[in-house]
Amino acid sequence: MAPERKDFFSNPQDESDVMNAWHSFLGGGERPVDTLRALVDASWQRSLEARVDPRMRSGPRPLAEGELYLLRERQRELLEASAPVMAHARDFLTETGTLMALADTRCTILNTEGDLPAIDSAETIHLMPGATWSEGACGTNAIGTALAVGKPVQIHSAEHFCEGIKRWTCSATVMRHPLDGEVVGVLDVSGLSQTYNRQTLALVVTAASRIEARLAAAEMERRYRLLDRAMGRLSGGDGVVLFDRRGNVVRANEHAALAIRSADGEMELAQGLRRVPGFAVGQQGQLAAGLLPSWVKPEWIEPLIVDGKPLGTLLVVPRSPASGWRADAGGAAVGAVPCSGMAADPFAAIVTMDAGMNATIAKARQLARTRMPVLLQGETGVGKEEFARGIHGNRGGPFVALNCGGLSRELLASELFGYADGAFTGARKGGMVGKIEAADGGTLFLDEIGEMPLDMQPNLLRVLEQGEIYRLGENTPRRVNFRLVAATHRDLRQDIAAGRFRMDLFYRIAVTNLRIPALRERQGDVEVLAQHFLERFRRAQGQGPERITPDALRVLRSYPWPGNVRELRNLVEGLVLLCEEPSVTCAHLPHEFQAVHDAAQPGSCNPSGAMSMAEGEEDLIRRAIRASEGNLTLTARKLQIAKSTLYAKMHRYGLSRDDK
Numbered sequence: 338m339a340p341e342r343k344d345f346f347s348n349p350q351d352e353s354d355v356m357n358a359w360h361s362f363l364g365g366g367e368r369p370v371d372t373l374r375a376l377v378d379a380s381w382q383r384s385l386e387a388r389v390d391p392r393m394r395s396g397p398r399p400l401a402e403g404e405l406y407l408l409r410e411r412q413r414e415l416l417e418a419s420a421p422v423m424a425h426a427r428d429f430l431t432e433t434g435t436l437m438a439l440a441d442t443r444c445t446i447l448n449t450e451g452d453l454p455a456i457d458s459a460e461t462i463h464l465m466p467g468a469t470w471s472e473g474a475c476g477t478n479a480i481g482t483a484l485a486v487g488k489p490v491q492i493h494s495a496e497h498f499c500e501g502i503k504r505w506t507c508s509a510t511v512m513r514h515p516l517d518g519e520v521v522g523v524l525d526v527s528g529l530s531q532t533y534n535r536q537t538l539a540l541v542v543t544a545a546s547r548i549e550a551r552l553a554a555a556e557m558e559r560r561y562r563l564l565d566r567a568m569g570r571l572s573g574g575d576g577v578v579l580f581d582r583r584g585n586v587v588r589a590n591e592h593a594a595l596a597i598r599s600a601d602g603e604m605e606l607a608q609g610l611r612r613v614p615g616f617a618v619g620q621q622g623q624l625a626a627g628l629l630p631s632w633v634k635p636e637w638i639e640p641l642i643v644d645g646k647p648l649g650t651l652l653v654v655p656r657s658p659a660s661g662w663r664a665d666a667g668g669a670a671v672g673a674v675p676c677s678g679m680a681a682d683p684f685a686a687i688v689t690m691d692a693g694m695n696a697t698i699a700k701a702r703q704l705a706r707t708r709m710p711v712l713l714q715g716e717t718g719v720g721k722e723e724f725a726r727g728i729h730g731n732r733g734g735p736f737v738a739l740n741c742g743g744l745s746r747e748l749l750a751s752e753l754f755g756y757a758d759g760a761f762t763g764a765r766k767g768g769m770v771g772k773i774e775a776a777d778g779g780t781l782f783l784d785e786i787g788e789m790p791l792d793m794q795p796n797l798l799r800v801l802e803q804g805e806i807y808r809l810g811e812n813t814p815r816r817v818n819f820r821l822v823a824a825t826h827r828d829l830r831q832d833i834a835a836g837r838f839r840m841d842l843f844y845r846i847a848v849t850n851l852r853i854p855a856l857r858e859r860q861g862d863v864e865v866l867a868q869h870f871l872e873r874f875r876r877a878q879g880q881g882p883e884r885i886t887p888d889a890l891r892v893l894r895s896y897p898w899p900g901n902v903r904e905l906r907n908l909v910e911g912l913v914l915l916c917e918e919p920s921v922t923c924a925h926l927p928h929e930f931q932a933v934h935d936a937a938q939p940g941s942c943n944p945s946g947a948m949s950m951a952e953g954e955e956d957l958i959r960r961a962i963r964a965s966e967g968n969l970t971l972t973a974r975k976l977q978i979a980k981s982t983l984y985a986k987m988h989r990y991g992l993s994r995d996d997k
């Protein structure tokens with residue numbers, strides 16, 4: 338043990354020997370083994386193998402602001418556990434010429450605190466939040482080397498691999514997870530060479546163990562809540578295994594072993610620490626795709642989320658009603674009645690046969706298992722709300738929708754946040770619960786989020802970050818816990834660039850996003866949806882045509898559908914009411930389809946025989962402007978698209994309100 342311990346510390350008196358050793362090492366010569374620590378020698382070797390350029394003047398460029406924001410979000414637990422330690426560093430490292438840096442398991446710095454001039458100097462070598470100090474990125478350095486060897490190290494001046502860092506002295510250690518000992522991050526104290534102090538390493542190790550202790554306390558609390566939440570499920574008749582967030586088996590009930598065997602599966606159920614790859618959940622509760630054992634069906638997995646935080650997962654292998662344990666290989670037929678305990682498919686309302694849409698639904702299904710905020714992007718009427726409902730799924734709790742467009746700012750604020758009794762003239766007696774509060778325990782769907790006034794956005798951001806809401810006119814916060822699904826037809830990145838949307842809110846709501854294709858981009862969907870709505874409205878009305886002729890379908894397929902599925906649904910609903918014949922023909926279609934019909938006739942100027950989508954759309958908009966006599970609000974309403982979409986399309990086709 339003794340030589341190893343000695344290896345922790347640098348020896349500043351050997352400085353010039355180490356410098357000579359470095360020159361000799363780079364020149365391919367011998368290194369004086371008696372002055373160069375074995376730990377440093379091995380690290381230089383790794384740096385060389387990783388092709389790190391020894392002439393580098395600094396660490397690599399830090400991450401962009403947005404990426405760092407997301408990284409810090411993912412590392413929230415570590416940041417929370419280290420907050421008091423970092424606050425102490427701010428107070429106690431002042432005027433010491435040193436700073437404390439907290440890094441993740443990739444050695445990317447999440448936070449620095451300490452002496453301000455030291456922080457400034459550190460930035461000149463990119464020792465700052467967002468920069469990665471792994472050995473592979475910038476050679477031997479305390480952060481990277483501590484991670485590589487998994488123990489505390491000091492790296493002083495010439496011991497650094499890169500020339501530009503040799504003015505620095507650094508002490509770092511890894512921090513480990515209290516349950517399974519896995520490394521969770523690195524803590525470092527750095528300063529210019531003259532600040533070297535052998536005790537700095539002790540300071541770092543003590544501070545790191547304080548962080549580990551806080552991680553342990555938080556983990557115990559989570560485990561307690563996990564068991565509390567899952568206890569009822571473990572006592573049922575199904576085979577149930579409870580995993581913590583890291584994929585460790587926490588508990589299995591008495592049916593679990595038999596149930597798993599009946600499903601041709603295998604799992605080591607010894608209680609205690611047994612990690613099963615595939616059951617570790619991400620920061621937002623999602624399971625990593627492709628890692629689950631192949632015998633596990635996705636519908637057997639239940640994420641356990643408490644107060645918006647993923648605590649673990651339940652694997653519930655259900656008991657088949659007839660034959661004991663289910664081991665059915667075929668799966669349920671589409672549309673089959675779900676067996677008890679298994680809810681209906683929350684995405685069943687979305688009718689499609691397009692491959693792109695099906696891929697989007699598959700991604701939405703995965704996201705539905707998590708509590709991650711989702712941003713849905715797509716034109717008006719493509720089905721964003723249907724997706725939001727699917728993502729809300731069967732998890733219970735309310736689904737509350739609010740469209741942020743088309744409301745005055747005052748109305749939007751009171752709808753969203755609610756208000757106190759007597760908050761303003763005309764306020765309802767007793768106050769009003771806002772949509773955010775109403776969504777507590779469930780899902781809040783904010784449609785047209787891009788229309789939210791810029792100065793209201795920080796209020797929403799605060800709710801999302803702190804899980805607290807203040808009703809208008811109240812100064813006592815109320816706790817809320819909901820999942821956010823937001824939707825927009827706009828390009829929010831462009832809105833950020835134009836100063837219309839806040840970047841911090843964007844990163845909060847767009848943790849994951851789904852683009853829902855426009856109807857005209859989907860293969861076969863016009864036909865399938867037209868038939869679907871025809872059936873549905875015929876059944877509801879008890880009358881109406883039974884089919885649509887191939888000619889009429891061809892016209893429908895060629896039409897650009899600016900109002901997407903909603904427009905198609907409205908059209909079919911109208912046809913069911915108005916068409917008295919058994920088949921819908923081209924003659925029954927409204928006049929705006931006429932241009933498409935005429936262009937689709939043989940001999941038209943378009944050699945393909947059909948008007949292109951863009952031509953059809955341009956023509957349609959032009960005619961809608963004409964019919965509205967240049968009133969664009971009316972035009973947008975007629976086309977069933979948002980006014981901003983209308984402007985964008987008019988811009989694309991070079992149309993103006995005078996194009997009548």
Ligand SMILES: Nc1ncnc2c1ncn2[C@@H]1O[C@H](COP(=O)(O)OP(=O)(O)OP(=O)(O)O)[C@@H](O)[C@H]1O
Pocket residue numbers: 686687688689715716717718719720721722723724784866902903906
């Ligand atoms: N794939 C689909 N299958 C069946 N019905 C659909 C489908 N997509 C949309 N719909 C129906 O079309 C209508 C419009 O859909 P929805 O309200 O979800 O669109 P949206 O994208 O949220 O629109 P907006 O942005 O204008 O609010 C709804 O009646 C919805 O049920």
